[in-house]
Amino acid sequence: MTLTPAIGHGRLRARQARTAAACTTSMLDGGVVFDHRHWVCGEAEFRWSAPRHLIVLTERGTTGRTCIHSEGRLMHDGRDGPGTLSFVPAQAERSGHFRDADLVYTALWLDPALDLPGCDRLAQLPMRINDTADAVVQTLLKSFSAEMAAGRVPEAVYLEHLVSLVALRIAGATPAAPGRRAPVLGKRLLARLTDYVDSRLDASLSLSDLAGVAGMPADTFARRFKAETGMAPYAYVIARRVRRAQCLLRSSSMPISTLALELGFSSQSHFTSTFQRLTGTTPRTYRTQLRQDSDISS
DSSP states (O other): OOOOOSSOEEEEEEESOEEEEEEEEEETTTTEEEEEEEEEEEEEEEEEEOSSEEEEEEEEEEOSEEEEEETTEEEEEEOOOTTEEEEEOTTOOEEEEEEEEEEEEEEEEEOTTOOSTTGGGGGGSOOEEEEEOOHHHHHHHHHHHHHHHTTOOOOHHHHHHHHHHHHHHHTTOOSSOTTOOOOOOOHHHHHHHHHHHHTTTTSOOOHHHHHHHHTSOHHHHHHHHHHHHSSOHHHHHHHHHHHHHHHHHHHOOOOHHHHHHHTTOSSHHHHHHHHHHHHSSOHHHHHHHHHHHHHHHO
């Protein structure tokens, strides 16, 4: 049986192989491909290369043996295990074999042309196979995988932040130097950004959209925005959507499912979980309580 990776070309032969709960999704206009799989096989050998950077987190499971070569050098000979991270730069060729694999993994395939903080550094990095993932990267990828499994497609601005943070961590950098406070945006520009967000709450806003309004690079904008508001841009967008939702729940009888779509949420369940996380109550309970308070006061 043959198991083909999401992107690239080469040769892969597998025996007693199967996948379960596979999910492959293209995002950010194809710049990011998310691939999550439960892969089981008795034995596999492969030779593969791809035009994209590959980041793989092994979430659960193990192999009896994993042996990987690149450019005639042995890159890894051992076992896969939970919490390990691999990075393969675009165009790099790998070859090797797996034995007795039973793995659940999350992979990101990144277009080298992505104009996001940290992504420009990936092409200069060496291949890494089954290194221990740092806690930040592991948490980001596992939570992203859980969101996708629940059917909640993330906001573009959230996905851009996630990809940037993962890339920066892998490249050995963080978005801002420790102990330094990024300069603030200023009230006038922040007001313009708020107006921009509020007028497009039903759209998929991206970090690059907001940075364009501010007239600065995405990484600089993200640092300055958080210094000014105490929130990452994607969190600010969500907070403004929930604030608008509270207004609509007070002033209209619009069905909650319709309201969710009007505010750019992917589904009613996504809206409900987000609203509850930020306000401590569900939209339905919030509306019911408002009506009860109104009846008492009248």
